[in-house]
Amino acid sequence: MHDEADRLSTTAEGRLELLRTQELLRRHLPPPPARVLDVGGGPGTHARWLVEDGYEVHVVDPIPRHVAQAEQAGATAEVGDARHLAAADASYDVVLLLGPLYHLPDRADRDQALAEAHRVLKPGGLLAAAGINRYASLFEHTAFAHLHKEPLRESIAGILASQIHDGKKAFTKAYFHTGAQLLEEVTTANFANTDVYGIEGPAWSLLAATGRHTGEPLTDSPLFESALTAARLAEPYPKVGRIRRRASVRS
Template identity: 60%
Template sequence: MTTSARPDSTETTAGSTDVGGGTGVHARWLVKDGYDVDLIDPVPRHVERASAVCTAMEGDARSLPAADGTYDVVQLLGPLYHLPDPADRHTALAEACRVVRPGGLVAAAAINRYASLFEHAALAHLHTERMQASITEILRTGTYDGKRGFTIAYFHRAEELAVELKDAGLKGVEVFGIEGPAWSLLKAQQHALGTMPSEDSVASALAAARLAESYPELHASNSHLLAVGRASS
């Protein structure tokens, strides 16, 4: 396997696994860019659809069907927020570290602890006692009970996500915000007007995301977080 960031015609194609990859929405663009992708997902209908995109199989993030050091890159862009038990998250990250080659990259996504606060304020829902109670519980515990509107889930703080990757043995861990600090303004605009945000609004939100990228204190303003780290060589 190559250690290059992007494969080319003279090298062995870089191998990656998309753990919890759903129907292949992320795998599709990786395959298009020339990567070999093995997708793992616990939902049979997801695996069936993803099979049209890449190699796909049923499996669990906590027990991956691959040998040690198989992949150049392991991505977990869903499993961590579906695992409210910290022991399960640690197991999933330990499995990612096991199947990635020495020096390989692990990327893990999380929902930001404060995302629901920003979202429901933007959607003008936060004035109700029921919503305030729900958001208060998420802020306090990081856990959503899944009773209304969304599945049982865990919401990370940025520093907490970094610690979980480091505790799994990953080095050089960095955390990035995905949407930037203006994402909830786009939601508010769409909700108020009933249409997609204007091109200028989207361009401004993207500019805000890029400007905020170098300031870790602004991670908390994002809806999602992405942490990356490398396995020990």
């Protein structure tokens, strides 16, 4: 059974994603104790460190097992849907959408999730939203050294053309954004002062492939430190490498 918390803490590319997400959120979050709604927060990986930082965190996730894990991480939690939040209007200082937008392939569903986030945010609140780069699967499977094999080549070609993975093999059903598309979706949902950031940089797939080929964790390696440095340098250039996290501010 796949465990998102394990992925973010034990794999090099997961650790890179976690550290970079923490860096960006801590840069933009209001001071604690602010109220944070972590929509699609999974087992509470981000809720745990946010609670430790002094925030009041509530997790909404569609999987009951994740809700129980999030409660163990120190957050309150409930089973719910990003498109139909139970929270009252203007009740949170921060809303995190670090998973729902790429788990919703249909634009109408993403628009509804963003509308709900806008509804529950206080005026001046912070929305932090995430997308997966349109070319992420191309980078990943090239680094894994099997892109030339059929039918994988046809599968990746289909993802590049449609921007959708059907979820029938390996990865979940997902939508792959460009930075411009995600920016447009968030802006259309009436969020202002919106910025787009690259998170994992150009070397995340190198980390993932090296770990797979060597069996080494790499989280304390010079390669990891170089990949982290590359991600920081590439942050202002979200077209470089894999882009997952975007932050936007509601005025």
